[in-house]
Amino acid sequence: LTSNLIRCLGTTEEMAAVFSDDAVLGAMLEFEVALARAQARLDIIPPDAADIIASAPAPDAARIAREARQSATPAIPLVKALRAHSEFAHFGATSQDVIDTSLVLLLKRAAGILARDSARLDQSLRELSDRHAGTVMLGRTLLQPALPITFGYKAAGWYASVRRSWRRLSGRFDEALRLQFGGAAGTLASYGGQALVLAAELAKELNLPAPGPPWHTQRDRLAAIVGASGIYAGVLGKIARDVSLLMQHEVGEVAEAGGGSSAMPDKRNPSGCVVALAAATRMPGLVAQFLTGMTQEHERAAGGWQAEWQTMADVVQTTHSALAAVAGVIDELTVFPDRMRSNLDQAQPDTGAAEHFRRQLLEE
Amino acid sequence: LTSNLIRCLGTTEEMAAVFSDDAVLGAMLEFEVALARAQARLDIIPPDAADIIASAPAPDAARIAREARQSATPAIPLVKALRAHSEFAHFGATSQDVIDTSLVLLLKRAAGILARDSARLDQSLRELSDRHAGTVMLGRTLLQPALPITFGYKAAGWYASVRRSWRRLSGRFDEALRLQFGGAAGTLASYGGQALVLAAELAKELNLPAPGPPWHTQRDRLAAIVGASGIYAGVLGKIARDVSLLMQHEVGEVAEAGGGSSAMPDKRNPSGCVVALAAATRMPGLVAQFLTGMTQEHERAAGGWQAEWQTMADVVQTTHSALAAVAGVIDELTVFPDRMRSNLDQAQPDTGAAEHFRRQLLEE
Amino acid sequence: LTSNLIRCLGTTEEMAAVFSDDAVLGAMLEFEVALARAQARLDIIPPDAADIIASAPAPDAARIAREARQSATPAIPLVKALRAHSEFAHFGATSQDVIDTSLVLLLKRAAGILARDSARLDQSLRELSDRHAGTVMLGRTLLQPALPITFGYKAAGWYASVRRSWRRLSGRFDEALRLQFGGAAGTLASYGGQALVLAAELAKELNLPAPGPPWHTQRDRLAAIVGASGIYAGVLGKIARDVSLLMQHEVGEVAEAGGGSSAMPDKRNPSGCVVALAAATRMPGLVAQFLTGMTQEHERAAGGWQAEWQTMADVVQTTHSALAAVAGVIDELTVFPDRMRSNLDQAQPDTGAAEHFRRQLLEE
């Protein structure tokens, strides 16, 4: 159902499901039903209108997708479909309220998946570092031999960068995942004195934090998720770069479980690293896409906002693709300490403060 | 079938179909069947192997997508599925041969669609320019009033930029749409003395030009498609920017047919321009994505190549989204010459060489 | 001295000075002198070596720039020049130690300038918002008229986004501005048991926080400055977009002091907005540049790191260009409440919760 062959390396099955048609449509309907429930409770719309809206058959995703271009938003065909069942659907809200809030609901699920796999990777990297605290190897600079380090120190550098990057990204999710609710011009003017109570009820209904002002054209909080994702993908790419280089036949110091080749069945490829590096290759451009859209006009943008949905879905899926790949690589990494030792070719290697720094890094 | 709600504004139904699972899988199978046919003809594989491969049931796209991450390419699960029917499937070829050639087959279809709609837009812009050769309006610089121009001159500038940009892009398609066929290391070593004849037969089978050397890690021809698409989307975005500004209520000089609003039914939005501007917002980052992947390692890249499929599909769909939107806008554009005249507020406007330049532009 | 005509709109005089040849060379020498002083104090080098290094004539910046390409770093020619005076210069350190630390010293100055102007802009926006709490105007969505808002509410949205964005960027500076000191492979192996004391002394000498492990190929902290700068430039660009649109002759609701035209002396251009929008145009690509370099190899990167210096200098200068421009625009903005009122064309405008939201935004 969520298959999309052309982007099979750029997402995971689990994260593709978060942004599947069903899930996207579901999140949009979740907003509309919650809005109707809150409005019915406050007597803004008739009591049974909420039930009618909640029990309306789900509109056809393909049809909404098709009609969206006409009005430059999928919200219009969605609302039209719901209003065929109840004229009170989407009462007083604006397209951006449902689109942004549904995105927030999807991002909330995505954040949970990323948190779980980040914790798993943290754990694996910490164990890898501890296990190889005393494994001496060659430090390499500009792809040339430098001085000895330990593999545990190297892994601790990976660990600390992953941890810091996830902490930043996690903080940005916390900051951004909030209700969008402002009505046609961000003033909730349709609801008179009930506007703020309704907003609070709606947020409660959707399990979102107490709402603040709308953020229709203030996109810095979402942009901060995107920026932090770009950095996270970057540190994951660095790990993949290192592993793929260490796994070269001529170096041979580690091996990921890897995958095969269609032409040479015995060949072992650094497939996990490759998937992560592909993600890291695509990410800087995705971040640029989002930032480019930030100069949004007045109270709703003409272009910059409409570019966001797709970019955001790609950003999150790309990040998870890198994370899942690197977590897999690290979980099944084979380390060859003897080869590390023989590549180093020093009788008495001096690893200086490597162990001191390694422990500091594990504290970050 | 090709619905993907989250990217509904970033593609067209027609172009989404070009990159649908069915189409992608179909193109991969087209390569494998053509290869087997050519090989059977040259007695490289048994005569009936080609028929067995051609009549094998199509593998499940979702499954191939899922398994692709394991080996960092969808080619491996595809070949595995085919080899369950005939051990001679994909004989002597490499993953990149089928992936790149299938991409080329898809791009060929995409190029046809773009060519058709580019021609339509050319025609519409030329007519618009001719119709308004004498329609005087305010030229505006830095969003402030400057001197008089004609609307025909303005439209001719749009026309010439579209024409030049399509011509460049079209040339890049011609250059790049060629067979990829090199085997494991780009030498076609599995085929001995038959290698070059086989390559020629395969190209013929696929209706592609006579093949040259493989281009496994020389991606400049594809990159040139991407760069030219970025420029094309940019000139389309400029048209959309202009129209959306002229359509502001306070300016009121043109109106596109446009779309409605979920909160305010009487409101007319520049929906087509918005869709095109969203595409132009996403395009520079997409181009950067592709260029970032160009530093590809040795005879097959570890990351840079694997990032391309998805980016390329997005580039082409985004370009068509912009093109279709602007073509729609121009086809149904209403022009208000009286308002242009009253905004200009000059008794005897002097449009200088506008008409001379307009005619020159229509010759480009 | 710091002139660079080709990038005159992309920086400010003050920030160009932070990255001038004198300042860059000065920061590099500051590191080398501090290192020698700390080493002399710990008897790692002879006591007078530090004085000799400190009093050596400054090397020629142009010559260092020229020779840098030879070794892919300006550190080599710098150290060579110093070692002509004392063989103990740069003892035990690596090129990246001086390059990264000098960058940190420059960024510290840059952060101070940005902090000062951010505070000034905060203040101006807050006052603007308060002054126009009751100034009713048209809210505009997709560049079309929507419902009434207040100009104070609009300005409060600008204010809150600037404040949040600066707060994020400021936090990223705090996190990143730290000593780089690791020696050839990040182990400080040249200093034996004195390594950590030396690092602490060096940090103290440079007024930097107590040092942690080196971060030669872990660039997430610098990347976080870049990402947060990109977002800050984005929100500044949004303000500039809004002001430039409101200043259109046909809208006429605000005017910046602006600049003239070479062809039309009476024309008033939104020059400050234009400078800020140019910065916002360049920023997403600059962020992408930095992120692209993050997949750094092993213990020192071959390309990704060497791309950073220039990008970082551009990022900071571009951000300040936008900030200074927008601060200037807001400080001298003329607002035309009568025009706002007449463009709105409603007898009894209902601004809903605008004032409530405005106050909330001023609390952010």
Added chain:
Amino acid sequence: LTSNLIRCLGTTEEMAAVFSDDAVLGAMLEFEVALARAQARLDIIPPDAADIIASAPAPDAARIAREARQSATPAIPLVKALRAHSEFAHFGATSQDVIDTSLVLLLKRAAGILARDSARLDQSLRELSDRHAGTVMLGRTLLQPALPITFGYKAAGWYASVRRSWRRLSGRFDEALRLQFGGAAGTLASYGGQALVLAAELAKELNLPAPGPPWHTQRDRLAAIVGASGIYAGVLGKIARDVSLLMQHEVGEVAEAGGGSSAMPDKRNPSGCVVALAAATRMPGLVAQFLTGMTQEHERAAGGWQAEWQTMADVVQTTHSALAAVAGVIDELTVFPDRMRSNLDQAQPDTGAAEHFRRQLLEE
């Protein structure tokens, strides 16, 4: 004079001179003097005005840079300085006429330098390929051993990609290097019936092709230079990636002359490759910057155009930095055929169609 330490790896001395303050100011004055000469010849301005303008002392670049922010263009302070000498300076022209044309004049010089070094690199790569037509080595895919190739075939792949990419870029220069001359709104209205003759005279004076319509907001021709530069830098980066990987100590198949290390004097670094890879890292973002600015408003953009000068200068300098570095690497490359042979570890390597393809590539 042209030193700029912070960007020392991102340019060459020669190309930095092309965009130095002197050169930039010189190109602007060249336009103004040529304009005055052509106007004097046509009796549009008094005969001696041209001489007065031509002999006016050059304005101070630093001062023009400083004042440019005020009006969002260096043209205004330049013209002001010239008009202190003759009121006829810049008569009837617009800021963009002088800025764009001066950029074109600078690009023309840059194109000559790039052409010269491209030819040199072509030649070196062709010779390298011929010399090693029979040097067998390991083909590597996904950084793992694949099948045998020849080093001559590998070098021929580099050659052909460089040649194709330069050919594209060269074509784009030819297309774009043309006069900009349109006056305040692109109609040359100030000159009445003499407009077109004046334009032709001006172009002749500047040694530029016969002028067509102005292209104030149609930036596709410049964008095509930028895109083609990005691709050129990409193929150069691929060569640098390959060489730096082959030069790894553990692989040891080639060595560039390289540079030293500040911490380890005996170390040999792939400095040329590093400089080229740094350029390739920065290029995709630079291309994105330019494309982002393409949606230019009406008859002169408010932001998009003003971002171009700096980006274009960076694009060209970055391209030349990569080109000069790779040309240096190839010119002094040491190849170790014995090591290639021993890394391959096959008694009877079969290089298939490698030699056939090599010859085809040299024909491209």
